[in-house]
Amino acid sequence: xxxxxxxxxxxxxxxxxxxxxxxxxxxxxxxxxxxxxxxxxxxxxxxxxxxxxxxxxxxxxxxxxxxxxxxxxxxxxxxxxxxxxxxxxxxxxxxxxxxxxxxxxxxxxxxxxxxxxxxxxxxxxxxxxxxxxxxxxxxxxxxxxxxxxxxxxxxxxxxxxxxxxxxxxxxxxxxxxxxxxxxxxxxxxxxxxxxxxxxxxxxxxxxxxxxxxxxxxxxxxxxxxxxxxxxxxxxxxxxxxxxxxxxxxxxxxxxxxxxxxxxxxxxxxxxxxxxxxxxxxxxxxxxxxxxxxxxxxxxxxxxxxxxxxxxxxxxxxxxxxxxxxxxxxxxxxxxxxxxxxxxxxxxxxxxxxxxxxxxxxxxxxxxxxxxxxxxxxxxxxxxxxxxxxxxxxxxxxxxxxxxxxxxxxxxxxxxxxxxxxxxxxxxxxx
Amino acid sequence: xxxxxxxxxxxxxxxxxxxxxxxxxxxxxxxxxxxxxxxxxxxxxxxxxxxxxxxxxxxxxxxxxxxxxxxxxxxxxxxxxxxxxxxxxxxxxxxxxxxxxxxxxxxxxxxxxxxxxxxxxxxxxxxxxxxxxxxxxxxxxxxxxxxxxxxxxxxxxxxxxxxxxxxxxxxxxxxxxxxxxxxxxxxxxxxxxxxxxxxxxxxxxxxxxxxxxxxxxxxxxxxxxxxxxxxxxxxxxxxxxxxxxxxxxxxxxxxxxxxxxxxxxxxxxxxxxxxxxxxxxxxxxxxxxxxxxxxxxxxxxxxxxxxxxxxxxxxxxxxxxxxxxxxxxxxxxxxxxxxxxxxxxxxxxxxxxxxxxxxxxxxxxxxxxxxxxxxxxxxxxxxxxxxxxxxxxxxxxxxxxxxxxxxxxxxxxxxxxxxxxxxxxxxxxx
Numbered sequence: 124x125x126x127x128x129x130x131x132x133x134x135x136x137x138x139x140x141x142x143x144x145x146x147x148x149x150x151x152x153x154x155x156x157x158x159x160x161x162x163x164x165x166x167x168x169x170x171x172x173x174x175x176x177x178x179x180x181x182x183x184x185x186x187x188x189x190x191x192x193x194x195x196x197x198x199x200x201x202x203x204x205x206x207x208x209x210x211x212x213x214x215x216x217x218x219x220x221x222x223x224x225x226x227x228x229x230x231x232x233x234x235x236x237x238x239x240x241x242x243x244x245x246x247x248x249x250x251x252x253x254x255x256x257x258x259x260x261x262x263x264x265x266x267x268x269x270x271x272x273x274x275x276x277x278x279x280x281x282x283x284x285x286x287x288x289x290x291x292x293x294x295x296x297x298x299x300x301x302x303x304x305x306x307x308x309x310x311x312x313x314x315x316x317x318x319x320x321x322x323x324x325x326x327x328x329x330x331x332x333x334x335x336x337x338x339x340x341x342x343x344x345x346x347x348x349x350x351x352x353x354x355x356x357x358x359x360x361x362x363x364x365x366x367x368x369x370x371x372x373x374x375x376x377x378x379x380x381x382x383x384x385x386x387x388x389x390x391x392x393x394x395x396x397x398x399x400x401x402x403x404x405x406x407x408x409x410x411x412x413x414x415x416x417x418x419x420x421x422x423x424x425x426x427x428x429x430x431x432x433x434x435x436x437x438x439x440x441x442x443x444x445x446x447x448x449x450x451x452x453x454x455x456x457x458x459x460x461x462x463x464x465x466x467x468x469x470x471x472x473x474x475x476x477x478x479x480x481x482x483x484x485x486x487x488x489x490x491x492x493x494x495x496x497x498x499x500x501x502x503x504x505x506x507x508x509x510x511x512x513x514x515x516x517x518x519x520x521x522x523x524x525x526x527x528x529x530x531x532x533x534x535x536x537x538x539x540x541x542x543x544x545x546x547x548x549x550x551x552x553x
Numbered sequence: 554x555x556x557x558x559x560x561x562x563x564x565x566x567x568x569x570x571x572x573x574x575x576x577x578x579x580x581x582x583x584x585x586x587x588x589x590x591x592x593x594x595x596x597x598x599x600x601x602x603x604x605x606x607x608x609x610x611x612x613x614x615x616x617x618x619x620x621x622x623x624x625x626x627x628x629x630x631x632x633x634x635x636x637x638x639x640x641x642x643x644x645x646x647x648x649x650x651x652x653x654x655x656x657x658x659x660x661x662x663x664x665x666x667x668x669x670x671x672x673x674x675x676x677x678x679x680x681x682x683x684x685x686x687x688x689x690x691x692x693x694x695x696x697x698x699x700x701x702x703x704x705x706x707x708x709x710x711x712x713x714x715x716x717x718x719x720x721x722x723x724x725x726x727x728x729x730x731x732x733x734x735x736x737x738x739x740x741x742x743x744x745x746x747x748x749x750x751x752x753x754x755x756x757x758x759x760x761x762x763x764x765x766x767x768x769x770x771x772x773x774x775x776x777x778x779x780x781x782x783x784x785x786x787x788x789x790x791x792x793x794x795x796x797x798x799x800x801x802x803x804x805x806x807x808x809x810x811x812x813x814x815x816x817x818x819x820x821x822x823x824x825x826x827x828x829x830x831x832x833x834x835x836x837x838x839x840x841x842x843x844x845x846x847x848x849x850x851x852x853x854x855x856x857x858x859x860x861x862x863x864x865x866x867x868x869x870x871x872x873x874x875x876x877x878x879x880x881x882x883x884x885x886x887x888x889x890x891x892x893x894x895x896x897x898x899x900x901x902x903x904x905x906x907x908x909x910x911x912x913x914x915x916x917x918x919x920x921x922x923x924x925x926x927x928x929x930x931x932x933x934x935x936x937x938x939x940x941x942x943x944x945x946x947x948x949x950x951x952x953x954x955x956x957x958x959x960x961x962x963x964x965x966x967x968x969x970x971x972x973x974x975x976x977x978x979x980x981x982x983x
Contacts, residue, residue, distance in 0.1 A: 261691030
């Protein structure tokens with residue numbers, strides 16, 4: 124196998140060289156944040172950390188975590204470490220609970236973002252001759268903008284269509300001979316549904332061969348469904364506004380998630396104690412941006428649960444590998460003493476023939492007691508077939524085998540669960 | 554007065570030097586299009602035009618016009634003059650009637666676009682320290698993307714908020730100390746309305762000082778209203794997808810519209826005969842892109858009606874000046890033998906004290922006979938005052954003095970006409 128990387132100097136570098144590079148950059152980061160921001164100055168001072176005191180990345184553990192509350196307290200620009208005038212781009216997360224998280228970028232930050240996104244998309248298989256339909260929602264969110272920057276850096280064609288108006292999306296996909304779709308996985312499934320309604324066969328009537336999906340938690344089983352439905356390779360993207368947007372992690376042809384650890388230093392911690400965990404142990408992902416200027420983050424707690432290991436991958440990359448995100452600690456539910464993540468329920472459902480990709484988890488709270496039930500749409504064919512209680516039973520069994528918990532499943536008429544053009548709402552409270 | 558231009562070498566160049574530059578670039582364009590596109594090859598051959606045959610810009614008149622029908626016939630990529638693989642960005646107009654107009658760009662085209670938009674925004678008064686709220690709708694349209702590129706080239710901060718969610722827009726404007734608003738003029742007025750409902754005083758509670766408005770026909774009177782309402786300077790933008798998007802014209806501090814004629818060669822023609830008109834005469838604007846690679850246009854008929862003159866402006870720019878667009882030939886209505894443009898009606902309405910910026914022109918067709926009537930919202934105060942028939946009468950008189958035509962005006966309750974976050978729908982057919 125020949126190695127075909129975007130930046131082999133970095134992506135295939137020796138582990139010890141990466142550690143040296145990280146340490147050097149971390150020293151610069153400490154200097155940059157100490158000198159340019161009052162919050163960081165105090166924090167670093169209190170922790171007794173100075174650029175010259177750093178001998179290895181292990182020293183990072185002296186510094187307290189950065190939390191969402193810190194970001195809120197310093198909204199909008201209190202954590203900026205450059206002149207405000209040096210900022211050329213600002214994005215923000217939705218801020219469904221309180222103030223949004225603001226992501227300010229200098230020119231160099233925008234360049235960096237384009238670079239790590241190019242690296243990620245190249246790892247997915249995107250090339251100069253490809254034509255990307257960018258169906259992430261443009262606007263304040265980082266998604267569409269990050270995919271645009273990375274794909275253009277590779278030299279691919281970017282069609283800036285944003286989300287919504289799904290019939291038009293299908294026409295553009297057909298007319299422009301689109302090869303690559305960028306959007307949330309659930310929106311890609313809704314697109315397939317609309318394409319079928321318009322009389323197309325998603326697998327054979329388009330030139331699509333690659334999906335670059337993200338901004339949503341989805342299971343490996345859902346990925347297989349997307350791949351089957353469109354006849355494409357579906358790649359996963361992971362990132363977050365607080366760090367840079369998408370581009371934190373690159374998924375390679377071996378379906379391994381390589382952390383761009385020359386720019387984003389990863390740690391896994393015990394979410395309860397804050398203790399740093401070893402490679403292979405599962406915990407909360409923490410990131411430090413080693414090279415960002417306007418809005419660096421030192422030890423930002425992502426609330427995303429995963430494990431991580433160092434190793435070499437048969438794709439040729441030596442960058443550390445993280446597991447698929449198991450779930451966000453925010454999404455964790457406790458039902459009769461059992462920890463449940465939506466992704467586990469999805470994985471169970473997707474095992475059952477005749478189940479479609481449309482489902483909702485209904486969460487009911489009575490006092491302190493949480494109960495779950497599931498509504499799922501069978502495929503049209505399976506719905507017409509009848510004996511729908513067999514399907515419900517099978518789904519309940521699959522979920523039981525994963526969770527050791529009985530969760531009632533109800534099959535409901537196809538096309539009754541609302542479709543989304545962005546993140547699908549998988550858990551609803553009633 | 555000191556001259557402060559983005560690119561004084563071009564913007565203040567001598568008229569004869571500009572002509573030389575245009576002629577040289579036009580030769581290159583003929584060569585580029587002839588060698589790389591079958592449609593242009595035939596067209597140029599038939600017209601007997603070769604690069605070596607060109608001695609002055611006058612030779613352009615031998616080449617037939619490019620029309621919207623040509624663009625439709627060659628949808629989506631039939632008029633592209635580079636390898637398709639060299640395209641990195643694609644935009645499109647709405648395509649309300651039939652197929653959309655597709656705008657493909659190479660890297661160099663994107664660079665050029667950023668440059669002419671920087672020139673335009675700089676002429677408007679935008680500087681590095683400014684913070685732009687980019688409230689044009691992102692997506693396939695060129696608007697938001699063009700403003701982003703130009704503002705970033707100047708080094709200003711761009712908040713990529715897109716249109717919609719107007720309460721959030723107001724919060725961002727306040728929290729981020731926004732100095733510059735980019736959107737359609739009608740959306741800026743709706744924003745002012747929402748800001749007031751939220752308890753703000755648009756003139757005094759924000760740091761806003763500049764509006765960079767476009768994508769919509771509006772009158773000089775409407776501009777004054779916008780300026781008064783927000784306490785800002787409001788600048789006009791003109792451009793179109795077929796040429797490059799916004800950035801074709803730069804409005805200077807003297808409220809003069811300078812055509813970026815080193816890149817976009819302008820002509821004014823008689824819309825009926827196609828004959829080229831002299832400076833000062835009113836007719837249809839025709840543009841030729843002198844430097845674009847992927848999607849050049851030779852003599853594209855814009856359907857926009859304006860006049861043009863050569864001259865020097867006290868701002869220091871020597872680039873040709875075009876009048877405000879009087880209207881699109883598409884928008885022209887003929888009522889009892891009188892030619893009517895919506896902008897003329899707007900100009901009349903805006904003369905009347907107590908009239909708000911919200912109005913609609915109702916067009917009724919019975920056989921061949923077109924009749925017009927107008928619905929307009931008075932301001933809240935004026936509505937409460939009563940004697941509303943006086944206001945109606947005054948508006949009718951103002952319109953009569955412009956058009957020599959009686960158009961009935963009906964004052965309707967404030968906040969009954971639908972608001973828009975993009976282009977306002979001013980003419981409706983009933």
